[in-house]
Amino acid sequence: SQQGEEDPQALSIQEGENATMNCSYKTSINNLQWYRQNSGRGLVHLILIRSNEREKHSGRLRVTLDTSKKSSSLLITASRAADTASYFCATVSYNTDKLIFGTGTRLQVFP
Amino acid sequence: GAGVSQSPSNKVTEKGKDVELRCDPISGHTALYWYRQSLGQGLEFLIYFQGNSAPDKSGLPSDRFSAERTGGSVSTLTIQRTQQEDSAVYLCASSPPGGRAYNEQFFGPGTRLTVL
Numbered sequence: 001s002q003q004g005e006e007d008p009q010a011l012s013i014q015e016g017e018n019a020t021m022n023c024s025y026k027t028s029i030n031n032l033q034w035y036r037q038n039s040g041r042g043l044v045h046l047i048l049i050r051s052n053e054r055e056k057h058s059g060r061l062r063v064t065l066d067t068s069k070k071s072s073s074l075l076i077t078a079s080r081a082a083d084t085a086s087y088f089c090a091t092v093s094y095n096t097d098k099l100i101f102g103t104g105t106r107l108q109v110f111p
Numbered sequence: 112g113a114g115v116s117q118s119p120s121n122k123v124t125e126k127g128k129d130v131e132l133r134c135d136p137i138s139g140h141t142a143l144y145w146y147r148q149s150l151g152q153g154l155e156f157l158i159y160f161q162g163n164s165a166p167d168k169s170g171l172p173s174d175r176f177s178a179e180r181t182g183g184s185v186s187t188l189t190i191q192r193t194q195q196e197d198s199a200v201y202l203c204a205s206s207p208p209g210g211r212a213y214n215e216q217f218f219g220p221g222t223r224l225t226v227l
Contacts, residue, residue, distance in 0.1 A: 088153060
């Protein structure tokens with residue numbers, strides 16, 4: 001079953017604009033991770049945020065986590081055409097050894 | 112160093128045939144995962160290996176699916192008597208020691224399986 005649900009399902013923006021994607025989940029988690037997937041093949045890890053963290057930055061990426069609302073957001077600032085991809089959140093619960101992925105957001109950045 | 116590799120990259124088979132998909136994890140990674148991704152969908156967990164522990168097979172959709180990991184390294188996912196609904200991209204990932212899924216996972220490029 002899907003733990004995370006991302007919204008929007010699809011997002012189209014112009015280069016230079018910011019892109020925000022949201023993820024909601026159902027159970028308590030140890031950490032939440034964001035991945036990017038190009039062309040429906042292998043995924044690339046972007047960032048991991050632990051349950052005791054509220055915000056994390058990596059380059060143009062900013063991730064927030066609100067455990068009271070069971071939600072996370074991924075912000076990509078000053079987007080580029082190369083950011084065009086699908087973005088997935090994935091959660092890890094305390095009593096499991098696996099990532100549970102959301103349904104993903106398809107981001108299209110137009111030059 | 113080398114990343115996770117998977118073979119074949121594409122596999123076309125006829126309904127009812129058996130297929131084997133291979134995954135070579137990153138050297139030294141103790142955890143190995145298999146996922147399935149249908150067209151336009153998220154990833155579906157299939158099976159997880161951690162060191163010498165018994166694998167977590169809770170995601171395997173039917174008894175036609177099985178996987179093994181030999182010598183704590185290479186893994187093979189076998190699908191017997193393939194059905195058209197098995198068509199998907201099968202992704203393998205590995206992660207370093209540290210216990211559980213508390214670390215990032217490194218994904219291979221996937222095998223695209225098409226069952227005619």
